[in-house]
Amino acid sequence: MLELKNIVKIYQGGTVNETCLFNEFCLTIPDQQFVCVVGSNGSGKTSLLNIICGSIPVDDGAIMIGGENITSMPEHKRLRRIGRVYQDPARGTCPSMTILENMSMADNKGKPFNLLPCVNRRKAEEYRAQLAQLGLGLEDKMGVMVGNLSGGQRQAMALLMSTMTPIEFLILDEHTAALDPKTAEIIMQLTGRIVAEKKLTTIMVTHNLRYAVEYGDRLLMMHQGRIEMDLAGQERRGLRVEHLLDRFNAISIECGN
Amino acid sequence: MNLLLSVLEQGLIYAILALGVYITFKILDFPDMSVDSSFPLGAAVTALMIQSGMPPLLTLPVSMLAGACAGALTGVIHVRFHVRDLLSGIIVMTGLYSVNLHIAGRANVQLFSYDTIFKNPMISALPFEVQTYAPVVILAAATLIVKLIMDAYLATRSGFLLRATGDNPTLVATLAKDAGSVKILGLSIANALVALSGCIMCQYQRYFDISMGTGTLVLAVASVIVGTQLLRGMRFLRATTAVVLGSILYKGCVALALSLGLSPFDLKLVTAALLLIIIIAGGHGRKKVRRHA
Numbered sequence: 001m002l003e004l005k006n007i008v009k010i011y012q013g014g015t016v017n018e019t020c021l022f023n024e025f026c027l028t029i030p031d032q033q034f035v036c037v038v039g040s041n042g043s044g045k046t047s048l049l050n051i052i053c054g055s056i057p058v059d060d061g062a063i064m065i066g067g068e069n070i071t072s073m074p075e076h077k078r079l080r081r082i083g084r085v086y087q088d089p090a091r092g093t094c095p096s097m098t099i100l101e102n103m104s105m106a107d108n109k110g111k112p113f114n115l116l117p118c119v120n121r122r123k124a125e126e127y128r129a130q131l132a133q134l135g136l137g138l139e140d141k142m143g144v145m146v147g148n149l150s151g152g153q154r155q156a157m158a159l160l161m162s163t164m165t166p167i168e169f170l171i172l173d174e175h176t177a178a179l180d181p182k183t184a185e186i187i188m189q190l191t192g193r194i195v196a197e198k199k200l201t202t203i204m205v206t207h208n209l210r211y212a213v214e215y216g217d218r219l220l221m222m223h224q225g226r227i228e229m230d231l232a233g234q235e236r237r238g239l240r241v242e243h244l245l246d247r248f249n250a251i252s253i254e255c256g257n
Numbered sequence: 258m259n260l261l262l263s264v265l266e267q268g269l270i271y272a273i274l275a276l277g278v279y280i281t282f283k284i285l286d287f288p289d290m291s292v293d294s295s296f297p298l299g300a301a302v303t304a305l306m307i308q309s310g311m312p313p314l315l316t317l318p319v320s321m322l323a324g325a326c327a328g329a330l331t332g333v334i335h336v337r338f339h340v341r342d343l344l345s346g347i348i349v350m351t352g353l354y355s356v357n358l359h360i361a362g363r364a365n366v367q368l369f370s371y372d373t374i375f376k377n378p379m380i381s382a383l384p385f386e387v388q389t390y391a392p393v394v395i396l397a398a399a400t401l402i403v404k405l406i407m408d409a410y411l412a413t414r415s416g417f418l419l420r421a422t423g424d425n426p427t428l429v430a431t432l433a434k435d436a437g438s439v440k441i442l443g444l445s446i447a448n449a450l451v452a453l454s455g456c457i458m459c460q461y462q463r464y465f466d467i468s469m470g471t472g473t474l475v476l477a478v479a480s481v482i483v484g485t486q487l488l489r490g491m492r493f494l495r496a497t498t499a500v501v502l503g504s505i506l507y508k509g510c511v512a513l514a515l516s517l518g519l520s521p522f523d524l525k526l527v528t529a530a531l532l533l534i535i536i537i538a539g540g541h542g543r544k545k546v547r548r549h550a
Contacts, residue, residue, distance in 0.1 A: 080433035092431070094424040097417070105417045109432045113414040162431060 002029040002052065002169065002201060007061035009047060009225075021047055021225040025061070029218075031168075033232075034195055034202045036212040038244065039222035040252065045205040048222070049171050052203070054078045065168075080110060083162035083200075085155070087174040092158025095147030099138060099157065102146050103127040106161035130160055134190065152183030159187060163194050170195060172204040176211070184208070188215065209244045219244075223251050262393060264512045268505030269396035270458050271480060273403050275504040276497060277450030278477035283485065283496070285423040285443045287335075290346030290474060292451050294353035295327040297470035299452030300459035301360040304368060307460070313374045316456050324452025325445040327353060332441030358467060366465040373460035392461065399457065403450065404497045410446075411497075419443050451477075472525070479532050480504035486539040 009022040021044050029035055037045050050056045052063065054075035063071045070078055085092055093102050104119045104127075124142065132139040134156050138149075146154060155175060163170060172191065176184035192215055195202050206212050212219055219236055221229035221244070228251060231239060274296065281289040299320035306316045327349060334345035358364065372378075375392050383391060410416045418439050422429050426436040451473070459465050484503020488494055494502075514527060 074435070076430045076433050076435045079431050084431050086427070091425065091427045094421045094428055096424050097420060101417065105414075105421060105432065108414055108417075111414075113418045113434060115410070115413045115415055117412055118414040118417040119412070 001031055001064075001066055003027070003062075003064040004048075004051070005062045005064065007051060007063070008059045009044075009051065009056075010059050013059065022051075022058075022061075023225065025225060027220075027227070029201060029203065031201055032199050033218055034216035035204070035218045035220060036216040037203060037205045037220045037222060038207070038209060038212045038248075039220075039228075040248070042224075043222040044225040045222055046173060047225075049084075049173050049203065049205060052078075052169075053082060053084060053171060081167050082169040082171055083167045084171040085158050085162050085173065085175040087177050089151040089154040089158060089178060092161065093146045093154050096145060098143050098145055099131070099149075100124060100127065100142040102157065102161060103131075103164070106164050109165040130164075131157075134160070135186070150183075152179050152187070155179060155183075155187055156190065159190060159194070163198060163200070167198075168201060170200040170202040172202065172206075174205050174207060177207060191215070209241050209248075213239055213241050213244065221247065221251075260512060260516065262389070264509045265505060266393050266396055266461065268508035269393070269400045269501075270454055270461060271476065271508060272400045272501040272504035273457065274451050274454035274473065275477045275480035275484070275500045276403060276407055277447040277454065278474065279481050279496070279500045280419070280443055280447040280450075282478055282481055283423075284420055285440060285447075287423075287440070287444065288343050288346065289328075289331060289444060289447065290343060291327055291331040291349040291353065291444075291448060292346075292474045292477065293470045293472070294350040294357065295324045295448040295451045295470075296455035296458075296473040297357050297465070297467060298323050298327055298353055298360070299455030300465045300469060301357040302452070303456040303459040304361050304366040304465035307368050307371045307373065308366065310371075313372055313377065313460060316460070317374075317453060320452045320456035321449040324455075325449040327452070328444035328446070328448025329441055331448070332437075332444040336437035336440055354467070357470075361465050361467070364467040368460070368463045368465070371463075373463065374457070375460055376463075396457070396461075400501060403453070404501055407450075407497050408495060415442070475528070475532070476507075479528065479535075480507045482532070482535055482539065483507045486535055489539075 004025060004027040007022045007025040008020070011019045011021060037048065039045050047056065051058055054073060058071065061071070062069055094105070097105070100119060104123070107123065108118060128139045128142065136153050136156055138153060138157065146157065149157070155178070159175065176187050179187060188211055191204070194200070202216070204216065217236065218232040219229070219239065220227055229247060278289070278292060281287045302320045302323045303316040306319060307313060331345050331349045334340050334348060335342050340348070374395060380388060380391050411420065418429060418432070418434055419442070422436050422439040422443065429436040429439060455470070458469070480503045481500050482503070483506055484499040484501070485496060487506070488499040488502060511524070511528070515521065515524070519527060
């Protein structure tokens, strides 16, 4: 279970531009829940993910995983049990290393990075099979530098790599936003499959309301650092894109734009 | 013949230096100025040890250890205290100057009457004709060993992490590793090699001079760029091999220019101009651009 308790996050504190994004923000996500988060720009979606992962510090409050307080744990230690995929496909892979090298490195997460050889030829077949499932033709390019691949191919790899080793949480930060509609569809289907197979607790930020409705079992709409809408269970099942869009527009009109 | 031999010898000594700088400059994308002082640091340690009658072979690991400490210091200043990369190198470089003087005891130390890895009873026992070639054989062996170990290291899990750190620190964090610690490790390895090169240079020329480090980084970067740019077409060459060849090639060019009548006064100017031309031609001057999809 992931809990955010009374989180306070202030940007540019102590200056005239001080803005308080989160004030006593609370959120509880039970194990194996797939949460979709939508909201306009600046509503705090990415900040929320960054706070969970430890990429940015909080001004007050506590972040708990399974009852353990991880508020002061550095980012790389938290990420041991978290897989994260970014919007920018370049951030999830190493461009100057080959597909095989990237996969081997990701497979070593959680184990010591010592002086043993990183590439295990016997495992290459396993990686090839995983890549073949994507249907992007990557299985025949094991020796190709990842920098030469397209954004969609790299994002698919980033998703595979972040979920290769046993993790508890999957954090997806608009991971289909930079992709064309067809590739985005492939990546989303892959996401759904991996989350179901590995029973991951997932938080997906997206601007695509259709994905937010189709995937996951809980939906959050954020606005100015607050949760405007929190649907799960029965309510969530009847939800349609139009309802979401109406609510989205209503919020924007309230703000006067 | 003598010229060719000395080009090879010096090229090989500087090849070890260039391999070290290849780690910081190319792999980690870190402009490590501390190199200019960790090179003479290796030499100072060597001068001290040889004068005190310690076995010349022992100077190699001890110099490396000293260099590794210098590199780690640069890394800690940069990573833990958030000082900019260039500045942290300059700080260590400046401080080490005095440390080097303290270690060596003087600004100049001559070692002509002591045994070194190039001049010892074992080498003297060899026939005279073979003795001429002893240094180049020793240096080729040393460089080859360093290159092979480095190749092997870069294929290990730790080596992969090092390459990933220069490429994409975000990924290193998602792999649950601290990119900062990897940077410190990389700087230690790099400066260990730089100090090793300084140690060998000191024994080769048989004196230590406090100013022998001036321009080391530029020289090493030139070798790295000459190697990786000019030999880019030869894909079968490993980057480390290209760096070694680049170092020899660079030394050869300098020797050629001097023997063709270039005044030593102009040497640095010509070096700078040549380096600039190669960098611009190779599109190397721009900061490593993160390749977005």
